[in-house]
Amino acid sequence: MSDKITLARLTPDNIDAALALRVRPDQEGLVAPVAKSLAEAYVHGDTAWPRLILDGGRPVGFVMAFFDIRFDPERPGDRPRSGLWRLLVDAGQQGGGYGRFAVEQVCAEIRRRGGARATVTYHPGPDGPAGFYARLGFRPTGELSGGQEVAEVELSDAP
Template sequence: MTPANLDAALGIRVRPDQEHAVAPVVKSLAEAYVHPGVAWPRLITDGGRPVGFLMAFFDIDWRLDGSVTRSGLWRLNIAAGEQGRGYGRFAVTAVAAELRRRGATRMYVTWHPGPDGPERFYLGLGFRTNGETSGGQTVGVLDLTPEPRR
């Protein structure tokens, strides 16, 4: 995120039927501001065209008592007209690569439960539920095995 692409990021909107399941980009940017060094906001572009927004988190105090820290995908907003084109998969893969680079062995995500939520998307990428919830959302975890060398 830069001053030059702020307005483009703020313009990212999911489909109206998804708005209840994911916070808008403006909330993510406010959270990134109050969690410096933990939040990792990124605008997703294709040929310079904004198509989505992601925010990862690194070593966040998961239980708010310092006993458990986790890293993962905090927010994923793919623009309404850009969904189904692989941008979400790209975003998850990019966060996983960054987490591997930082030495993480697991990647966490939460999602809105129910038939209108993104559970199928995350399970299809290899996340598994771990029986936890966070703020009423389902917690998923992806084991980050090292990528094969090419």
């Protein structure tokens, strides 16, 4: 990992590189491909924030955040939430700090927009990313969303 890690908007110039990103085969059931994320970003409009993770201009991953979305529209008392919607670090780039960088940038963007906490959902189980998110300060809320665990971090506690 270099000191030139950035997040970039998706453009006609980098879309093919984003679509080529792949997790390891054993992780394919844990995170949707970039194409699905971009389709979701398109239909959700301004609430989605898709970004390419670059290291020195080289694509190494993809992150997508969401801002001020109601967690469950069937529960009228539920508060708006912002957080990490999708994180994918290319199979050959994992373990290099790119995921941590992306989560920190999402948390910074939530803070910039006036948010006080960040939410993430993930597949539970021994092969899932619960430990990764716990190391970044996310704590399970006890809720499930679409079969996924929900965890949050107060941004005053986040990296």
